[in-house]
Amino acid sequence: ELVDACSEVFSKREVAQVLAGKKLLITAGPTREELDPVRYITNHSSGKMGYALAEMAMAAGAQVTLVSGPVNISAPKGVELVRVGSALDMHQAVLSRAQSQDIFVAAAAVADYRPASRVDQKIKKTGDNDDMVIELVRNPDILADVAALANKPFCVGFAAETRDLEHYARGKLKRKKLDMICANLVSIPGQGFNVDTNALDVFWKDGGKSLSLASKQQLAVLLVELIAERMAVARQ
Amino acid sequence: ELVDACSEVFSKREVAQVLAGKKLLITAGPTREELDPVRYITNHSSGKMGYALAEMAMAAGAQVTLVSGPVNISAPKGVELVRVGSALDMHQAVLSRAQSQDIFVAAAAVADYRPASRVDQKIKKTGDNDDMVIELVRNPDILADVAALANKPFCVGFAAETRDLEHYARGKLKRKKLDMICANLVSIPGQGFNVDTNALDVFWKDGGKSLSLASKQQLAVLLVELIAERMAVARQ
Numbered sequence: 001e002l003v004d005a006c007s008e009v010f011s012k013r014e015v016a017q018v019l020a021g022k023k024l025l026i027t028a029g030p031t032r033e034e035l036d037p038v039r040y041i042t043n044h045s046s047g048k049m050g051y052a053l054a055e056m057a058m059a060a061g062a063q064v065t066l067v068s069g070p071v072n073i074s075a076p077k078g079v080e081l082v083r084v085g086s087a088l089d090m091h092q093a094v095l096s097r098a099q100s101q102d103i104f105v106a107a108a109a110v111a112d113y114r115p116a117s118r119v120d121q122k123i124k125k126t127g128d129n130d131d132m133v134i135e136l137v138r139n140p141d142i143l144a145d146v147a148a149l150a151n152k153p154f155c156v157g158f159a160a161e162t163r164d165l166e167h168y169a170r171g172k173l174k175r176k177k178l179d180m181i182c183a184n185l186v187s188i189p190g191q192g193f194n195v196d197t198n199a200l201d202v203f204w205k206d207g208g209k210s211l212s213l214a215s216k217q218q219l220a221v222l223l224v225e226l227i228a229e230r231m232a233v234a235r236q
Numbered sequence: 237e238l239v240d241a242c243s244e245v246f247s248k249r250e251v252a253q254v255l256a257g258k259k260l261l262i263t264a265g266p267t268r269e270e271l272d273p274v275r276y277i278t279n280h281s282s283g284k285m286g287y288a289l290a291e292m293a294m295a296a297g298a299q300v301t302l303v304s305g306p307v308n309i310s311a312p313k314g315v316e317l318v319r320v321g322s323a324l325d326m327h328q329a330v331l332s333r334a335q336s337q338d339i340f341v342a343a344a345a346v347a348d349y350r351p352a353s354r355v356d357q358k359i360k361k362t363g364d365n366d367d368m369v370i371e372l373v374r375n376p377d378i379l380a381d382v383a384a385l386a387n388k389p390f391c392v393g394f395a396a397e398t399r400d401l402e403h404y405a406r407g408k409l410k411r412k413k414l415d416m417i418c419a420n421l422v423s424i425p426g427q428g429f430n431v432d433t434n435a436l437d438v439f440w441k442d443g444g445k446s447l448s449l450a451s452k453q454q455l456a457v458l459l460v461e462l463i464a465e466r467m468a469v470a471r472q
Contacts, residue, residue, distance in 0.1 A: 035277070037398055037423060038345070043275045072308050109274070113368050132349050132372040162273055187273060 015221055018228035020061030025101040025153070026054050027094060027108035027142065029069035031087045035115050035134065043109045044186075047071035049158075049198060050107030052220035054079050060224045062103070067093045069108055087111045087139040098146045101153040103227060106143040109160065114139050144176040154231050159183040169203050180204045180230055182223065204230055251457055254464035256297030261337040261389070262290050263330060263344035263378065265305035267323040271351050271370065279345045280422075283307035285394075285434060286343030288456035290315050296460045298339070303329045305344055323347045323375040334382045337389040339463060342379040345396065350375050380412040390467050395419040405439050416440045416466055418459065440466055 028050020032040045047068060054066045055076035065080045067090055075081040082097075084090045087110045098104055113136035147155045157178045159169045162185065169183035182200045190197050190213060199213040202223070211222050264286020268276045283304060290302045291312035301316045303326055311317040318333075320326045323346045334340055349372035383391040391414045395405045398421065405419035418436045426433050426449060435449040438459070447458050 038396065039277060039279045039347070041271070041275060041277050111275070116367070130374045131352070132374075134370045134372060136368040136370060138366045138368075160274065 015056060015059040015224065017061040018225055019057055019103075022062045022102040023065075023100065024057045024062040024103040024105065025065045025067070025094065025097055026050055026057070026105040027067045027069075027090060027110070028054065029071040030109050031069045031090055031111045032085050033087065033111045033114040034085075034118050036118065041111060041113075041115070043111065045069070045071075045109035047073055048196065049216050049220070050105075051076065052216040053105060053107055053223060056217070056220035056224045057103075057105075060228070065097060065101075067097075067108070087114060087142070091140045091142045091145070094142050095145060098149060098153060099151060103156070103231070104143075104146050104153040105156040105227075106146075107158050110142055111139055113137060141176070143178070147177045154179050154227065154234065156227060157181045160186045162187040165201060166203065169201065173203055173205070179234060180227065202226060251292060251295040251460065253297040254461055255293055255339075258298045258338040259301075259336065260293045260298040260339040260341065261301045261303070261330065261333055262286055262293070262341040263303045263305075263326060263346070264290065265307040266345050267305045267326055267347045268321050269323065269347045269350040270321075270354050272354065277347060277349075277351070279347065281305070281307075281345035283309055284432065285452050285456070286341075287312065288452040289341060289343055289459060292453070292456035292460045293339075293341075296464070301333060301337075303333075303344070323350060323378070327376050327378045327381070330378050331381060334385060334389060335387060339392070339467070340379075340382050340389040341392040341463075342382075343394050346378055347375055349373065377412070379414070383413045390415050390463065390470065392463060393417045396422045398423040401437060402439065405437065409439055409441070415470060416463065438462060
């Protein structure tokens with residue numbers, strides 16, 4: 001752990017001020033979609049990748065706002081933290097802030113669906129309901145909505161896939177009109193959810209770059225540099 | 237926190253050896269019912285009440301086995317920890333151990349239902365599925381199955397309710413053939429899920445006792461004493 005702490009301090013020191021003066025809005029963690037006061041649907045996102053990115057973007061000089069679902073890690077010092085629960089909460093928190101941002105990074109694992117109705121009392125088991133059906137409705141697409149803004153920030157998405165990585169990632173890039181997408185295969189051990197390491201394939205309209213397995217802190221430094229680089233190219 | 241730590245040490249010292257020589261099996265935490273490799277249904281249980289009970293039962297002289305769903309707290313030293321994910325996993329872990337136990341405490345918030353089928357690939361959004369339906373099937377009832385064993389241990393259940401506390405708790409006590417049930421209203425702030433305090437109404441066939449708002453550690457001491465007391469009466 002000491003080695004980890006040292007390498008983190010080292011890598012933070014090494015971050016060039018490539019985002020100096022930029023405002024960066026980032027989402028992280030899972031969302032919770034409540035079925036009743038006790039039960040909810042969620043996912044395995046730990047928030048680690050998003051929190052590392054928030055930290056490194058700040059180290060690179062950005063003014064960072066972090067909109068976070070429920071996680072068990074502390075927000076980096078100096079980052080403005082906005083805590084949310086559901087995808088609808090996160091949508092509201094992001095859209096009310098997105099217009100004034102230079103960069104938007106959607107690192108949260110937002111639930112695609114929410115229960116069609118939330119029951120105010122705990123759903124009771126009775127003898128006659130051995131099976132049950134939950135009706136779900138689609139949540140708004142936070143990233144697509146930000147990318148559709150007139151004065152939109154540079155938009156970076158994430159894609160956690162279990163197969164056909166580039167196919168799904170490029171589809172999402174194009175469909176949502178993103179500037180960049182970071183994709184990973186969550187089915188491979190040591191990558192993605194709830195681990196400290198990750199490997200990412202980053203795609204943009206006319207190119208891409210593979211970032212091989214590394215700590216999420218190290219990947220965050222590389223991603224911040226890549227974002228600054230692609231932003232500069234996009235403005236030419 | 238120092239005061240908390242001191243009061244914990246104090247209360248552990250104060251615990252009479254009322255469970256000396258007894259074997260106690262306890263479940264704690266939520267379960268996770270997987271929808272696909274990324275998403276799952278769970279609940280707000282932190283595991284704190286169950287972990288406090290495991291700790292205090294051990295302090296009272298019991299040999300403790302703790303079957304725990306995913307939580308963010310450490311198991312008390314000296315307790316045998318068995319980690320599980322789903323309700324089916326927990327059922328298997330408990331039923332394979334229950335026969336040799338003197339006491340079974342079901343403090344876990346076990347999912348009543350699980351998805352009828354788990355999808356091996358992440359479920360993809362497509363344009364034509366704005367709504368979605370999840371079919372759920374009933375999970376086995378761990379506590380009722382233990383209480384139905386020929387040579388059953390002294391069975392203690394929990395009931396987290398949002399209304400009609402005694403009605404639902406006594407119904408559960410009778411229906412599942414329990415020896416004792418600990419009920420709380422999770423709709424009241426400071427009680428139940430994800431907080432450090434709780435208040436419990438404990439019921440048995442011909443009586444009951446209210447344990448007023450206190451730390452989960454303090455309540456655990458009182459509950460351990462109550463379990464020992466009711467076991468002694470049951471054997472007369």
